[in-house]
């Protein structure tokens with residue numbers, strides 16, 4: 128039996144943190160990664176636009192042979208998960224449910240702070256997922272963090288200060304006793320040390336990228352038990368903007384060289 132082919136979709140670069148987690152926990156799969164770099168960011172767009180873009184990309188991944196789809200983008204999962212599932216004919220895993228599950232299990236106080244894009248926090252997708260697990264959520268949009276990470280300022284005093292301001296606001300009032308910080312955006316795993324320092328002492332960071340990778344492994348457990356080793360060219364990348372820029376910036380997110388990149392022009 129061959130290795131399963133997993134399609135990973137994101138608005139651009141950030142989903143590479145999810146791909147990185149997937150490669151760590153499921154090394155014997157093959158991957159097709161789609162980054163909609165020409166149309167990012169999704170985090171400031173409407174439900175209609177994000178749903179249309181996400182459905183186009185997931186159809187493309189299926190045409191390329193994806194047997195399971197992972198929606199790595201928190202914004203796309205929050206705004207368009209149902210539409211994507213209705214469009215797809217293969218199983219679809221998003222980042223919200225696995226992230227919420229991990230956060231709920233990790234919290235003793237029953238109070239969690241969730242940070243993400245404007246669109247993700249306004250959708251209240253995380254709040255609903257946590258409420259279903261009897262956990263209260265305070266959702267805080269941190270729109271400056273995505274451009275700071277894409278600037279490569281993951282270890283910069285400006286980022287440190289901004290993170291501190293955001294988290295001071297988030298862990299206030301009824302949420303002073305929150306004991307989990309749920310990273311509800313693809314870019315935030317790169318800021319883990321900064322966010323850990325900026326959060327109150329004793330707060331546990333939950334990374335939705337890692338939780339999603341574990342959920343996918345569980346879903347595929349019987350297939351993976353029989354899967355052969357993945358080929359050498361294990362990941363194929365498709366992007367809608369410059370392949371050069373993706374190669375350069377993508378390395379920061381994936382932590383390794385990105386080789387096999389094709390440019391894709393999705394017809395509207």
Ligand code: DGL
Pocket residue numbers: 137138139141142167168169170171199200201202203243244247273311312313314
């Ligand atoms: N991938 C997006 C997310 O996880 C962040 C970048 C964007 O806004 O497109 O919400």
